[in-house]
Amino acid sequence: xxxxxxxxxxxxxxxxxxxxxxxxxxxxxxxxxxxxxxxxxxxxxxxxxxxxxxxxxxxxxxxxxxxxxxxxxxxxxxxxxxxxxxxxxxxxxxxxxxxxxxxxxxxxxxxxxxxxxxxxxxxxxxxxxxxxxxxxxxxxxxxxxxxxxxxxxxxxxxxxxxxxxxxxxxxxxxxxxxxxxxxxxxxxxxxxxxxxxxxxxxxxxxxxxxxxxxxxxxxxxxxxxxxxxxxxxxxxxxxxxxxxxxxxxxxxxxxxxxxxxxxxxxxxxxxxxxxxxxxxxxxxxxxxxxxxxxxxxxxxxxxxxxxxxxxxxxxxxxxxxxxxxxxxxxxxxxxxxxxxxxxxxxxxxxxxxxxxxxxxxxxxxxxxxxxxxxxxxxxxxxxxxxxxxxxxxxxxxxxxxxxxxxxxxxxxxxxxxxxxxxxxxxxxxxxxxxxxxxxxxxxxxxxxxxxxx
Numbered sequence: 453x454x455x456x457x458x459x460x461x462x463x464x465x466x467x468x469x470x471x472x473x474x475x476x477x478x479x480x481x482x483x484x485x486x487x488x489x490x491x492x493x494x495x496x497x498x499x500x501x502x503x504x505x506x507x508x509x510x511x512x513x514x515x516x517x518x519x520x521x522x523x524x525x526x527x528x529x530x531x532x533x534x535x536x537x538x539x540x541x542x543x544x545x546x547x548x549x550x551x552x553x554x555x556x557x558x559x560x561x562x563x564x565x566x567x568x569x570x571x572x573x574x575x576x577x578x579x580x581x582x583x584x585x586x587x588x589x590x591x592x593x594x595x596x597x598x599x600x601x602x603x604x605x606x607x608x609x610x611x612x613x614x615x616x617x618x619x620x621x622x623x624x625x626x627x628x629x630x631x632x633x634x635x636x637x638x639x640x641x642x643x644x645x646x647x648x649x650x651x652x653x654x655x656x657x658x659x660x661x662x663x664x665x666x667x668x669x670x671x672x673x674x675x676x677x678x679x680x681x682x683x684x685x686x687x688x689x690x691x692x693x694x695x696x697x698x699x700x701x702x703x704x705x706x707x708x709x710x711x712x713x714x715x716x717x718x719x720x721x722x723x724x725x726x727x728x729x730x731x732x733x734x735x736x737x738x739x740x741x742x743x744x745x746x747x748x749x750x751x752x753x754x755x756x757x758x759x760x761x762x763x764x765x766x767x768x769x770x771x772x773x774x775x776x777x778x779x780x781x782x783x784x785x786x787x788x789x790x791x792x793x794x795x796x797x798x799x800x801x802x803x804x805x806x807x808x809x810x811x812x813x814x815x816x817x818x819x820x821x822x823x824x825x826x827x828x829x830x831x832x833x834x835x836x837x838x839x840x841x842x843x844x845x846x847x848x849x850x851x852x853x854x855x856x857x858x859x860x861x862x863x864x865x866x867x868x869x870x871x872x873x874x875x876x877x878x879x880x881x882x883x884x885x886x887x888x889x890x891x892x893x894x895x896x897x898x899x900x901x902x903x904x905x
Contacts, residue, residue: 455479455480455481455884456498456499456500457477457478457479457484457496457498457499457500458477458478458479458499458500458501458502458884459475459476459477459478459492459493459495459499459500459501459502460475460476460477460478460502460504460509460843461473461474461475461492461501461502461503461504461505462474462503462504462505462506462507462508462509462845463505463507463508463509464476464486464508464509464835465508465509465510465511465811465812465815465835466486466834466835466836467812467815467816467820467834467835467836468812469812470811470812471486471487471488471489472489473489473505474486474487474488474489474492475487475489475491475492475493476509476835476841476843477493478841478884479884480884481840481841481883481884481885482838482839482840482841482883482884483835483836483837483838483839483840483841484837484838485837486835486836486837504845504878504879506847506849507845507846507847507848507878508811508845508846508848509835509843509844509845509846510539510811510814510815510819510835510843510844510846511815511818511819511820511833511834511835511842511843511844512539512540512541512542512573512819512832512842512843512844512880512881512882513538513539513540513541513542513795513796513818513819513844514540514541514542514543514544514818514819514822514823514826514828514832514833515535515540515542515543515544515765515766515768515792515795515822516544516600516717516763516765516822516825516826517544517546517693517694517717517719517765517766517767517768518531518535518543518544518545518546518765518766518767518768518792519545519546519548519767519768519769519770519788520532520543520545520546520768520770521545521549521550521551521563522546522548522549522550522612522769522770522771522788523550523770523771523772523775524549524550524551525770525772525862526770526861526862526863527566527570528545528566528567528570528571528575528899529570529571529572529897530770530860530861530862531543531545531768531770531792531861532570532571532572532573532575532897532899533572533860533861533893534768534790534792534793534859534860534861535572535573535792535793536572536573536880536882536887536888536893537793537858537860537877537880537888537893538792538793538794538795538796538797538877538880539796539797539844539846539877539880540573540766540792540795540796540880541573541574541832541842541843541844541880541881541882541887542573542574542575542576542823542828542832542842542902543573543574543575543576543792544575544576544577544578544599544600544822544826544828545563545575545576545577545578546578546602547577547578547579547580547601547602548580548602548604548608548609548612548613549563549612550612553580553582553611553612553613553614554577554578554579554580554593554598555579555580555581555582555585555589555593556582556589556592556593557589557592557593557596560577560579560593560596560597560598561596563577564577564597564901567899567900567901568899568900568901569897570897570899571897571898571899571900572882572887572888572893572897572898572899573880573882573887573899574832574840574842574882574883574899574900574901574902575899575900575901575902576599576826576828576901576902576903576904577597577598577599577901578598578599578600578601578602578636578826579593579594579598579600579601579602580601580602580603581601581603581616581620581624583614583615583616583617583620584620585620585624586619586620586623586624586627587601587620587623587624587625587627587628588627590624590627590628590631590633591627591630591631594631594632594633594904597901597903597904598633598904599633599826599827599828599902599903599904600633600634600635600636600691600825600826600827600904601624601628601633601634601635601636602635602636602637602638602693603616603620603621603624603635603636603637603638604616604637604638605621605637605638605639605640605641605642605675605678605679606638606639606640606641606642606645606675606740607642608638608740608787615642618678618682621637621679621682622682622685622686625682625683625686625688625690626686626688628688628689629686629687629688629689632827633689633827633904634689634690634691634715634825634826634827635683635688635689635690635691636690636691636692636693637675637679637690637691637692637693638693638694638740639672639675639676639679639692639693639700640667640671640672640675640740640741641670641671641672641674641675644668644670644671644674645666645667645671648665648666648667648668648671649666649783652665652666652783653783658780658781658782658783659730659731659782660730660731660733660734660735660737660738660779660782661727661730661731662782662783663730663737663738663742663782663783664727664730664742664743664744667740667741667742669697669699669744671741672695672696672697672699672700672741673697673699673700673703676692676695676700676703676704677703679692680703680704680707680712680714683707683712683714684707684710684712688713689713689714689715690712690713690714690715691714691715691716691717691825692704692714692715692716692717693716693717693765693767694717694718694719694722694740694741694765694767695716695717695718695722695741695761696718696722696741696742696743696744696748696752697741697744697748697752698748698751698752698755700716701716701752701755701760701761704716705760715762715763715821715825716761716762716763717761717762717763717764717765717822718752718756718761718764719764719765719766719767719791720764720766720791720794720795720798720799720802721737721739721743721767721789721791721867722743722744722749722752723749723752723753723756723764723802723803724749724798724802724868725737725743725749725867726743726744726745726746726748726749727742727743727744727745728745728746729743730743733867734779734782735776735777735778735779735782735785736776736789736865736867737789737867738776738782738785738786738787738788739767739769739787739788739789740787740788753803753808753809756803756808756809756813756817757808757809757810757813759813761817762817762821762825763817763818763821763822763825764795764799764817764818765795765822766791766792766794766795767788767789767791768790768791768792768795768861769786769787769788769789769790769791770790770792770861770862770863771786771788771789771790771863772862772863772864773863773864773865776865789863789866789867790859790861790863790865790866792861793859793860793861794854794859794866794868795818796818796844796877797854797873797875797876797877798868798871798873799814799817799818800814800846800875800877801873801874801875804848804875805848805874805875806874815834819832819833819834820833820834821833826904827904827905828902828904828905830905831902832902840882840883841881841883841884842881842882842883843881844877844879844880844881845877845878845879845880845881846875846876846877846878847875847876847877847878848874848875849875850875850876850878851872851873851874851876852872852873852876853870853871853872853873854866854868854869854870854871854872854873855869855870856869858891860893878890882898882899883898885898
């Protein structure tokens with residue numbers, strides 16, 4: 453449907469520079485013009501003008517790590533409502549769904565059918581592979597529209613979230629390379645963790661901090677190092693999901709310097725919490741990999757600002773409180789936390805407003821880099837002529853308090869309860885359509901499936 457052209461005035465955050473008091477022309481859901489302040493055209497009759505000078509216009513975020521169906525009480529409707537409120541215009545949903553992992557075309561097709569009429573923002577999908585299959589479904593899943601793959605080097609659940617052994621990983625990396633898609637991994641060493649957890653339970657050590665102590669740094673770095681070596685042998689693109697350690701960043705940076713096609717992400721909880729917060733957070737802070745030491749948190753911010761971390765994602769795991777309420781036995785709780793709605797606001801408040809990271813860098817790690825890495829860069833991730841008009845208006849002067857009451861996920865809680873926030877998202881736009889404004893969703897769901905290319 454053709455719509456009237458819209459001229460947006462504000463401080464536009466493009467991939468290479470800030471267009472202060474610039475202009476962006478939007479027509480039929482696409483960006484058709486970007487202008488420096490002195491070159492902004494006079495609106496023609498019938499144009500809509502949206503003047504937000506004093507605010508920033510950022511590319512809509514692409515959250516490449518979302519679990520909408522780990523608990524089916526969330527689904528696309530609640531998760532993407534949270535996304536819209538949080539300035540995320542595209543989610544990439546994980547394949548480890550409660551009823552069936554997305555490891556064959558039939559399951560993928562059923563999942564795609566759930567998007568229309570439910571999603572408030574656009575949705576891309578990761579696929580996975582069945583253990584023992586050597587990734588024989590990769591080509592078919594790629595043809596059916598997945599944008600990337602995730603497998604686990606740690607067994608969370610033998611059916612929903614199984615471990616892929618090293619032989620399978622080598623084989624499937626070769627097939628993913630041929631399909632032109634990236635395989636990413638959950639990298640933790642199960643043998644180390646299982647032994648430490650068994651000992652802790654036998655000794656009655658089940659406090660919140662024991663989750664961190666039974667998943668020490670080596671349980672992450674040993675798995676990351678092995679995965680990187682297998683990816684090098686396969687000459688395949690490779691991604692590390694939810695890195696929690698500067699040591700992991702160093703391993704990936706060294707591999708990249710050696711010529712390997714590797715990338716990694718971190719998450720806000722590894723930037724804003726440390727293991728010292730576990731006593732207060734309790735089960736709400738149980739996340740895999742776990743929260744780390746305060747010095748490592750500081751180092752992760754420095755590496756993010758320096759360009760060594762490719763992207764920041766939410767790892768949105770919307771477990772309701774009935775899965776996160778056992779304070780006596782930390783191991784009895786589900787791992788993960790809701791974070792889709794808070795991803796962008798937290799990075800803008802604690803990164804940009806706090807002076808840690810510049811806006812162009814944040815636009816890269818929140819939007820451009822995940823879109824490019826997972827084959828969505830032909831439509832998403834940048835304020836650029838020809839791409840979808842996905843953008844967010846950010847008011848840097850606003851001040852507010854983050855609470856569970858203003859979260860739209862079905863989880864019903866947030867680990868960031870009571871955090872004072874500097875700057876606020878006032879509007880979220882998907883393909884030229886306003887989906888969130890002034891604290892509320894603005895219309896029926898209009899999200900669509902975005903195929904990887």
